[in-house]
Amino acid sequence: MSEKKNIKIALAGNPNxxxxxxxxxxxxxxxxxxxxxxxxxxKKQGTFDLNNNTTATIIDLPGxxxxxxxxxxxxxxxxxxxxxxxxxxPDIVVIVAEIDNLKRNLLLFSQIKDLExxxxxxxxxxxxxxxxGISIDIEALxxxxxxxxxxxxARKNSGIENLKKALLNPKYKVLKSSSHCSEKIDATFxxxxxxxxPNLPLYxxxxxxxxxxxLSAYTQEEQNSINKFKINKDQLSKLQHKExxxxxxxxxxxxxxxxxxxxxxxxxxxxxxxxxxTHKFFGFIIFGIILTFLFQGVYNFSAIPMDxxxxxxxxxxxxxxxxxxxxxxxxLLTDGIIAGIGGIIIFxxxxxxxxxxxxxxxxxxxxxxxxxxxxKVMRRFGMSGKSVVPLLSGTAxxxxxxxxxxxxxGIKERLITILVTPFTTCAARLxxxxxxxxxxxxxxxxxxxxxxxLVLMALYLIGFTTAIVSAYxxxxxxxVKSKSYFIIEMPNYKLPSLRNLLITxxxxxxxFVIDAGKIILAISxxxxxLASNGPNNTHGNAENIVAKEIKLNGINLSQAQQDQKVSxxxxxxxxxxxxxxxxxxxxxxxxxxxxxxxxxxxSFAAREVFVGTLATIYSVENNDEDVTGxxxxxxxxxxxxxxxxxxxxxxxxxxxxxxxxxxxxxxTLAIVKxxxxxxxxxIYQLAGMTTLAYIAAYLTHLIFL
Amino acid sequence: xxxxxxxxxIGEKGIIANFCLNNIPLKLLEMGCIxxxxxxxxxxxxxxxxxxxxxxxxxxxxxRDVAKLINIY
Numbered sequence: 046m047s048e049k050k051n052i053k054i055a056l057a058g059n060p061n062x063x064x065x066x067x068x069x070x071x072x073x074x075x076x077x078x079x080x081x082x083x084x085x086x087x088k089k090q091g092t093f094d095l096n097n098n099t100t101a102t103i104i105d106l107p108g109x110x111x112x113x114x115x116x117x118x119x120x121x122x123x124x125x126x127x128x129x130x131x132x133x134x135p136d137i138v139v140i141v142a143e144i145d146n147l148k149r150n151l152l153l154f155s156q157i158k159d160l161e162x163x164x165x166x167x168x169x170x171x172x173x174x175x176x177x178g179i180s181i182d183i184e185a186l187x188x189x190x191x192x193x194x195x196x197x198x199a200r201k202n203s204g205i206e207n208l209k210k211a212l213l214n215p216k217y218k219v220l221k222s223s224s225h226c227s228e229k230i231d232a233t234f235x236x237x238x239x240x241x242x243p244n245l246p247l248y249x250x251x252x253x254x255x256x257x258x259x260l261s262a263y264t265q266e267e268q269n270s271i272n273k274f275k276i277n278k279d280q281l282s283k284l285q286h287k288e289x290x291x292x293x294x295x296x297x298x299x300x301x302x303x304x305x306x307x308x309x310x311x312x313x314x315x316x317x318x319x320x321x322x323t324h325k326f327f328g329f330i331i332f333g334i335i336l337t338f339l340f341q342g343v344y345n346f347s348a349i350p351m352d353x354x355x356x357x358x359x360x361x362x363x364x365x366x367x368x369x370x371x372x373x374x375x376x377l378l379t380d381g382i383i384a385g386i387g388g389i390i391i392f393x394x395x396x397x398x399x400x401x402x403x404x405x406x407x408x409x410x411x412x413x414x415x416x417x418x419x420x421k422v423m424r425r426f427g428m429s430g431k432s433v434v435p436l437l438s439g440t441a442x443x444x445x446x447x448x449x450x451x452x453x454x455g456i457k458e459r460l461i462t463i464l465v466t467p468f469t470t471c472a473a474r475l476x477x478x479x480x481x482x483x484x485x486x487x488x489x490x491x492x493x494x495x496x497x498x499l500v501l502m503a504l505y506l507i508g509f510t511t512a513i514v515s516a517y518x519x520x521x522x523x524x525v526k527s528k529s530y531f532i533i534e535m536p537n538y539k540l541p542s543l544r545n546l547l548i549t550x551x552x553x554x555x556x557f558v559i560d561a562g563k564i565i566l567a568i569s570x571x572x573x574x575l576a577s578n579g580p581n582n583t584h585g586n587a588e589n590i591v592a593k594e595i596k597l598n599g600i601n602l603s604q605a606q607q608d609q610k611v612s613x614x615x616x617x618x619x620x621x622x623x624x625x626x627x628x629x630x631x632x633x634x635x636x637x638x639x640x641x642x643x644x645x646x647x648s649f650a651a652r653e654v655f656v657g658t659l660a661t662i663y664s665v666e667n668n669d670e671d672v673t674g675x676x677x678x679x680x681x682x683x684x685x686x687x688x689x690x691x692x693x694x695x696x697x698x699x700x701x702x703x704x705x706x707x708x709x710x711x712x713t714l715a716i717v718k719x720x721x722x723x724x725x726x727x728i729y730q731l732a733g734m735t736t737l738a739y740i741a742a743y744l745t746h747l748i749f750l
Numbered sequence: 751x752x753x754x755x756x757x758x759x760i761g762e763k764g765i766i767a768n769f770c771l772n773n774i775p776l777k778l779l780e781m782g783c784i785x786x787x788x789x790x791x792x793x794x795x796x797x798x799x800x801x802x803x804x805x806x807x808x809x810x811x812x813x814r815d816v817a818k819l820i821n822i823y
Contacts, residue, residue: 290779319802532781535802
């Protein structure tokens with residue numbers, strides 16, 4: 046077989062142009078999500094065949110309105126395209142535009158064209174041209190832009206073959222130095238750049254001067270010349286403004302000749318929908334109804350699949366128990382790992398519904414309207430309308446939510462949003478809530494409402510209220526200088542594409558399950574080791590010590606009771622037992638004993654391991670074959686001081702409140718560190734939230750005791 | 751006093767006058783807010799801020815403080 050040729054393609058374009066739809070159509074499931082070095086921006090890459098002997102590697106660059114970045118995501122575009130040595134530097138860039146707002150899409154096109162990389166302009170949503178009364182003279186446009194132009198519709202899967210043909214055989218080649226930032230803006234200044242930095246194309250040099258801080262890819266000499274130009278910021282900013290105006294003037298002149306809209310055919314659907322959805326009064330009402338529907342949906346639609354998953358995992362654990370030899374290892378497998386992972390998988394239906402909802406709101410364009418109506422309200426709390434997205438996504442998982450805060454342009458607004466988002470009730474809290482509520486809250490109803498359901502709702506509300514209130518306080522105390530400006534596009538309404546929704550949800554859910562699964566697995570194993578080993582003089586000598594004690598007290602015990610005492614003693618003097626005992630004085634006021642203390646310690650890695658930890662601890666201690674299932678084990682646990690149930694109402698509520706407030710998620714802390722670029726904020730967050738959790742749990746225990 | 755976008759009524763249009771370039775974020779220009787272009791106020795959000803405008807074919811929302819900087823006639 047002959048070696049296939051491979052070409053590298055980059056997809057660029059404005060947000061909401063269907064860039065990702067095109068990516069999905071081209072690659073299908075041949076795509077993977079990775080990371081760019083150093084930052085957590087998703088890097089979407091895929092492969093497809095152009096013809097029998099050419100394959101293509103395609104990378105979906107973050108959507109941007111301009112090559113001049115205004116967020117971390119957007120810097121990827123310039124970094125990828127400016128440096129020929131970049132690992133992702135493409136052979137050809139496909140710029141995806143849409144028919145509605147070709148003018149603004151062409152701004153980014155003209156900038157990328159100036160980088161002297163081969164380009165193709167793909168005009169998407171061409172299926173709607175007739176309906177919208179738009180006509181484009183493609184041949185004339187190609188001549189004006191000196192670029193191949195292809196009409197496509199990613200949704201209707203049309204024009205894709207023409208795009209592939211153009212990729213294989215572009216009609217137009219790259220023209221050297223037709224650079225825009227020339228005499229027409231400021232001849233003396235740009236001639237000076239040319240003279241000082243002769244080895245770089247003029248536009249590249251100009252971008253390096255105005256946009257990039259990291260110049261390590263260039264020679265010392267080049268860096269020096271570039272830095273010389275960076276000094277006069279006022280002049281640079283004025284020139285950038287002039288450049289943009291100049292580009293638009295050119296684009297307008299081109300479109301006048303090639304692009305026609307019959308205004309009488311323009312539909313008013315967007316205007317009509319906007320009148321209602323952004324209405325001063327109805328806008329809020331509709332958003333409220335949608336939110337209610339969302340949370341209803343999360344519980345109602347997920348009930349059946351959740352029951353199914355629960356039973357399946359119980360059956361699996363049962364089967365493993367019956368087929369494997371009895372012993373501590375089997376217990377680890379069934380109670381620690383299978384129960385722990387089951388505890389996460391069971392919430393996958395809810396996570397899917399939440400992600401689906403957020404994805405639909407974004408795909409349809411409704412999310413921008415929510416941002417619009419919520420902006421002033423959120424600003425009272427030191428946040429931005431754009432903070433709605435992280436706070437909503439936070440109900441699924443804080444990690445993607447905190448990453449979504451990147452779109453917030455004000456530094457202070459963004460920081461506050463990042464700091465308070467972990468208060469919203471994420472999916473990882475649900476397994477803890479579920480088991481504790483089932484243990485301590487009676488299953489009765491109250492004026493027709495299920496009390497257990499009411500408690501869960503109250504916990505959601507407490508989490509959300511705390512987020513808002515702490516944002517308000519942070520806004521008053523944080524001294525961060527921030528000049529923020531708020532500009533959002535209000536995209537046209539679209540029906541969401543099923544393919545895009547499915548791919549988004551699949552990716553996000555997979556990432557969540559795998560990350561959580563890894564942590565649970567690791568912690569279960571470490572915990573199991575720490576719980577079954579201990580110092581030799583106590584742990585290793587448990588049988589003798591216990592036997593001596595029994596003799597001393599002169600009590601008569603059956604062999605089973607004696608064994609029980611030995612394993613209890615062993616656990617207490619295992620490494621993990623020693624750790625639990627050490628922190629016991631600190632958590633006693635909250636109503637917890639050292640075994641719950643161990644679960645608290647492990648929960649700082651990830652809250653969802655709470656259930657698995659208790660399961661592991663109780664099973665190491667209790668070899669009784671009749672008691673199965675973590676809930677029964679917790680129910681049977683006795684408080685050795687009072688002789689009553691360990692998980693009574695005061696302790697249960699205190700734990701619920703602790704988990705509502707505490708910062709127990711290492712992955713979130715890691716993301717906060719990366720997003721704020723310092724350890725300071727995650728440490729404050731950890732200390733602040735955990736202190737609050739401690740005090741609130743203490744008061745709860747006191748009140749209900 | 752000079753008129754700015756904040757003086758428009760909902761549904762009213764104006765033409766962007768020359769504004770002082772240094773005060774305006776570049777992003778706003780990139781979104782199409784360019785002197786000489788027509789601007790229409792589409793909607794004002796609850797609590798009177800932000801403003802939803804159509805300018806140069808772009809549908810965008812901006813806050814009152816920025817809108818105040820853009821003179822129109």
